[in-house]
Amino acid sequence: MVVKLGSVSGDKRSISRTMTNITTADCQPFQNCDVLQPRIIVNVNMYSPTDTHFTIDDWHRTYEITSAEFMTGQRVLISGKVDVLFTYADVIKNSTQWIIRCSDINNNNVIHSLIPDTLRPIKEHSAAELVQITGDGLEYLAKSGGGYFVTTLGGTSGKFATKPQTGTEQEATN
Amino acid sequence: MIVNDSIYPVVESNYTENNNYITTHAITRANGFPFGETIDDSITYSASASNYAPYSQVLIYAFGVRSNQAEMQVLNGGVINNPVQKMFFRRGDIWSNTITYFTNLYREKYATELYQNGKFIVENNNNMLARGYNFFSNIYKIYCDYFYYNANFGNEPWRAFKTEQITEDFDFSNKHIAAIYLRPINTKFRLATLCGIPWGNFYDIDGNIVTDTGRLPENYTFKQDEIFYNYNMPYLENNSGDIVIFGGETKSTGFYYKEYSWAGKQMLCFAPQFAKFETLNGVPNIPVFNGGLELIKHIAATIGVIFTTATGAIPQTVDEIMNNDLIFIPKIEDNGLYQGEYYTGQEKKEAKQYKEKWWEDPDAPWKKGVQDFNDIDFRQYGDDNFSGCYGATGALTNRYFLNRSKMKQLSNYLNNTDTDLLESILKNIGMAGANPINSVVSIMYSPLDFGYPVVSDVIVGSNLVDTYENPTQHTALSGSAVINDNIRLDLGAADIKPTYKNYLDYAPYTKYIAYIPFCNFVELEAGVITNKTVSFYMNFDTVCGSCECEIRVNGKLYKTVSGVFATECCVQGNDNSAYVNSILSGATKTVGGIGGIITAIATENPLIALGGIAAAGGGAYELSTTTREFQANGKSIGLLSQMLPLHVCLYRYSVQDLGGDNFIQSVGAACGFSARIGNLKGLVICQNPVIDNITATPTEIEKIKTELASGIYV
Numbered sequence: 096m097v098v099k100l101g102s103v104s105g106d107k108r109s110i111s112r113t114m115t116n117i118t119t120a121d122c123q124p125f126q127n128c129d130v131l132q133p134r135i136i137v138n139v140n141m142y143s144p145t146d147t148h149f150t151i152d153d154w155h156r157t158y159e160i161t162s163a164e165f166m167t168g169q170r171v172l173i174s175g176k177v178d179v180l181f182t183y184a185d186v187i188k189n190s191t192q193w194i195i196r197c198s199d200i201n202n203n204n205v206i207h208s209l210i211p212d213t214l215r216p217i218k219e220h221s222a223a224e225l226v227q228i229t230g231d232g233l234e235y236l237a238k239s240g241g242g243y244f245v246t247t248l249g250g251t252s253g254k255f256a257t258k259p260q261t262g263t264e265q266e267a268t269n
Numbered sequence: 270m271i272v273n274d275s276i277y278p279v280v281e282s283n284y285t286e287n288n289n290y291i292t293t294h295a296i297t298r299a300n301g302f303p304f305g306e307t308i309d310d311s312i313t314y315s316a317s318a319s320n321y322a323p324y325s326q327v328l329i330y331a332f333g334v335r336s337n338q339a340e341m342q343v344l345n346g347g348v349i350n351n352p353v354q355k356m357f358f359r360r361g362d363i364w365s366n367t368i369t370y371f372t373n374l375y376r377e378k379y380a381t382e383l384y385q386n387g388k389f390i391v392e393n394n395n396n397m398l399a400r401g402y403n404f405f406s407n408i409y410k411i412y413c414d415y416f417y418y419n420a421n422f423g424n425e426p427w428r429a430f431k432t433e434q435i436t437e438d439f440d441f442s443n444k445h446i447a448a449i450y451l452r453p454i455n456t457k458f459r460l461a462t463l464c465g466i467p468w469g470n471f472y473d474i475d476g477n478i479v480t481d482t483g484r485l486p487e488n489y490t491f492k493q494d495e496i497f498y499n500y501n502m503p504y505l506e507n508n509s510g511d512i513v514i515f516g517g518e519t520k521s522t523g524f525y526y527k528e529y530s531w532a533g534k535q536m537l538c539f540a541p542q543f544a545k546f547e548t549l550n551g552v553p554n555i556p557v558f559n560g561g562l563e564l565i566k567h568i569a570a571t572i573g574v575i576f577t578t579a580t581g582a583i584p585q586t587v588d589e590i591m592n593n594d595l596i597f598i599p600k601i602e603d604n605g606l607y608q609g610e611y612y613t614g615q616e617k618k619e620a621k622q623y624k625e626k627w628w629e630d631p632d633a634p635w636k637k638g639v640q641d642f643n644d645i646d647f648r649q650y651g652d653d654n655f656s657g658c659y660g661a662t663g664a665l666t667n668r669y670f671l672n673r674s675k676m677k678q679l680s681n682y683l684n685n686t687d688t689d690l691l692e693s694i695l696k697n698i699g700m701a702g703a704n705p706i707n708s709v710v711s712i713m714y715s716p717l718d719f720g721y722p723v724v725s726d727v728i729v730g731s732n733l734v735d736t737y738e739n740p741t742q743h744t745a746l747s748g749s750a751v752i753n754d755n756i757r758l759d760l761g762a763a764d765i766k767p768t769y770k771n772y773l774d775y776a777p778y779t780k781y782i783a784y785i786p787f788c789n790f791v792e793l794e795a796g797v798i799t800n801k802t803v804s805f806y807m808n809f810d811t812v813c814g815s816c817e818c819e820i821r822v823n824g825k826l827y828k829t830v831s832g833v834f835a836t837e838c839c840v841q842g843n844d845n846s847a848y849v850n851s852i853l854s855g856a857t858k859t860v861g862g863i864g865g866i867i868t869a870i871a872t873e874n875p876l877i878a879l880g881g882i883a884a885a886g887g888g889a890y891e892l893s894t895t896t897r898e899f900q901a902n903g904k905s906i907g908l909l910s911q912m913l914p915l916h917v918c919l920y921r922y923s924v925q926d927l928g929g930d931n932f933i934q935s936v937g938a939a940c941g942f943s944a945r946i947g948n949l950k951g952l953v954i955c956q957n958p959v960i961d962n963i964t965a966t967p968t969e970i971e972k973i974k975t976e977l978a979s980g981i982y983v
Contacts, residue, residue, distance in 0.1 A: 105982075106982050108976065108979075109981065110982070110983060131966065131968060177969060177972075179965070179972045182969075183960075183965060187946055187973065189945065189946075189947060190959070190960060191945050192943070192953075192959065192977060193957065194940055194942055194949065194955055195955065195956040196936070196937035196938065196939055196940065196953070197938060197951065198933050198935070198936075198950070198952040199951050200930065200933055202950075204941075204944070205937075205940045206771065206938070207770050208772065208939060208940040208941070209772045210772060210939045210940060210941050211778075212772065213939075214932075214939070215773075215926065215928045215936075215938075216926075217773070217926055217927060217928075218924060223920050223922045225920055226765065226781070226921050228760075228761040228762065228763045228805075228916065229761050229762050230759060230917075231916070232760060232761060232914070232916020232917065233717055233760065233786055233915035233916060234915045236717040236718055236719060237716045237718070239672060240672065241672075241716035241718060242670050242671050242675070242718055242749075243673075243676045243712050244712070244814070244835055245669045245670070245671055245679070245712050245727070246667070246668050246710040246711045246712075247666060247667045247668075247708050247709050247729045248708040248710060
């Protein structure tokens with residue numbers, strides 16, 4: 096059985112990791128071997144302490160090395176557990192999920208999200224700013240100092256349009 | 270009475286258009302009769318198209334215009350040989366009052382301020398807007414661009430109407446339009462009359478009296494940016510269908526109409542000689558109208574021109590005119606205005622201009638212009654159109670707006686101690702309760718002056734106290750007539766842009782509070798206004814002093830908030846019953862004012878006579894005085910709110926995001942959307958992840974789900 100030993104860097108939660116410094120070697124399962132948590136024996140010359148992962152293509156899985164025990168006979172017993180994010184990265188990438196948090200600042204669904212974020216640290220109502228208003232308001236109507244609305248009664252009757260007669264004239268008329 | 274053609278040119282010119290042969294006669298007339306005086310201007314007249322629009326400069330002053338048009342009537346500069354003057358009207362049932370209003374406005378506003386510096390721009394809108402005139406509702410500005418006048422009457426105050434009021438696209442294509450073009454003769458005297466505009470003596474910058482509606486000097490060169498800073502197209506009403514356009518060239522009296530059909534409709538064309546050259550908004554031949562012959566006659570009479578329903582030229586002598594039953598002359602009202610009525614047949618001989626032989630009379634009214642507009646009460650116009658909120662106080666009261674100075678003058682008048690006036694009161698005591706101050710119903714102080722048209726006589730009470738020398742006057746105090754009970758102004762608008770572009774831009778993290786003049790603060794929900802335009806309009810009730818701000822979001826009404834902009838002031842009144850009774854009992858002596866401090870009317874009590882009621886210790890009667898206190902309507906006390914800003918202040922209160930990009934990169938931003946994992950970057954946390962189409966053990970699948978739910982990096 097062939098195993099590829101190598102090192103994988105990056106956050107364990109990443110699905111974009113790659114294995115480097117790959118060494119291909121023959122290996123033997125050690126005793127009863129779990130495919131999800133296998134223990135394999137490789138020649139000590141094929142193992143490097145910097146190896147973090149190994150891949151067994153026949154099992155279609157990549158494992159994170161959990162321990163390496165040097166044994167007699169130039170052997171190393173390597174224990175591992177399946178790294179599902181590494182092994183199934185392509186499946187995960189191609190899957191469609193409902194995203195509830197994301198740091199993709201180029202995604203409008205993220206940046207323009209209107210969903211309240213209880214984790215976000217905020218300072219309550221610390222800022223007050225004036226929004227620009229176009230238009231002149233009413234000041235221009237007040238330049239004259241205002242005035243008074245006066246409502247009156249009355250009208251033009253013409254009743255007293257002529258000057259009253261003098262006493263003498265009035266007597267003469269009478 | 271034959272018109273001297275050497276002085277009054279009669280011009281016949283012909284042109285052919287679409288095989289319609291049109292003959293136009295132009296003679297010099299006013300009020301339906303030929304001029305009868307010497308024209309002192311040299312007449313340069315040529316029946317050449319180059320003398321007319323669009324080949325000569327066109328000057329506009331227009332009713333019913335729109336301001337949001339970028340295009341301007343082209344003024345190409347050069348010498349103004351034949352400036353063309355037009356008036357555009359929207360037609361209403363009482364549209365003739367439009368002219369009445371305009372004429373008064375014209376006289377009151379411009380007569381004393383003509384020929385100052387610069388151009389003349391007159392704007393008028395809401396003076397008419399709130400008067401219930403449908404046809405006024407969209408009138409926006411009046412441009413009189415060729416006056417020398419740089420005053421700012423109406424220029425700024427009405428700017429606020431631009432965005433809201435002018436909304437319709439101008440389209441002549443399906444309108445019915447009548448145009449009456451008055452062709453020019455080169456005189457400066459008669460245009461106003463010809464257009465139905467009473468005119469008066471105006472003074473030019475050199476102090477010369479002119480009686481024109483205004484004219485540029487012959488060598489004046491227009492610069493486009495100093496003339497029509499905002500050219501407006503005529504505003505047309507979609508639902509009325511009847512549009513009247515008056516065009517009057519400043520030198521004209523030529524009048525002609527021809528009846529023909531077009532597009533299956535009866536068309537009456539008041540055809541200017543070169544009307545075919547008139548193209549507005551790309552639609553030529555605007556002087557077309559299908560409103561019917563009677564309406565056309567009404568129109569013609571309203572603008573005060575002679576007209577005929579016959580074909581051919583209008584006769585040129587008074588006798589010929591009077592004896593031709595197919596010729597009509599306008600009826601001129603006592604106030605000098607035209608109301609659209611006309612005489613025909615032998616009725617014409619009842620016309621005052623004929624009976625009084627105005628053409629021979631150097632003092633004929635049309636030569637002087639209308640003497641007095643004091644009897645024009647704007648609020649009486651269009652009463653049939655008053656409804657609802659309009660005209661609430663227009664029935665029995667007069668309403669004025671007086672500045673502080675005028676108010677003081679009125680106060681002085683009401684407290685006048687002029688013996689003659691008091692004698693007048695006593696001699697005419699039959700009018701009980703004639704104390705003028707009792708006719709003051711209310712006084713409200715307003716910090717805002719809406720720029721009402723000026724009237725020369727503020728009416729207070731009957732004309733009991735008219736002066737003998739000027740019996741038509743009341744107070745002889747000029748003031749502004751409040752012709753609208755409601756005024757709507759644009760207070761401005763704001764585009765609400767988000768700050769964070771996420772939930773932080775909305776409640777409860779962000780809120781907007783607007784201060785509205787006179788109305789205090791109002792909160793605007795961020796979720797409603799963000800990424801939208803918020804507009805503020807103020808509706809003023811000049812009757813009650815209240816105002817209501819309407820807040821619109823993207824043009825749709827969102828909220829209203831009310832307040833008080835004018836404050837009720839003290840009005841002191843007297844109980845006139847005692848006053849009258851005392852007079853009737855034999856009063857002969859008056860001391861004191863005719864206003865609220867009248868005292869010592871009926872007795873011989875010297876204390877009263879000298880010192881008033883207080884000194885008399887009771888006297889013959891008690892002067893009952895009632896004083897209204899300052900009132901606060903609504904929720905805002907007027908005088909207090911008047912001290913606050915007069916513009917809208919919109920504040921945004923928002924939280925401060927302390928996380929920033931680092932927070933997003935390390936923790937992620939809350940979101941909710943479906944996506945292919947491979948299309949994302951950085952931290953991704955999924956809810957209820959689904960993994961299928963995978964060859965993995967259930968344990969592995971559960972592990973993958975757990976990882977997705979707790980967060981992975983892509």
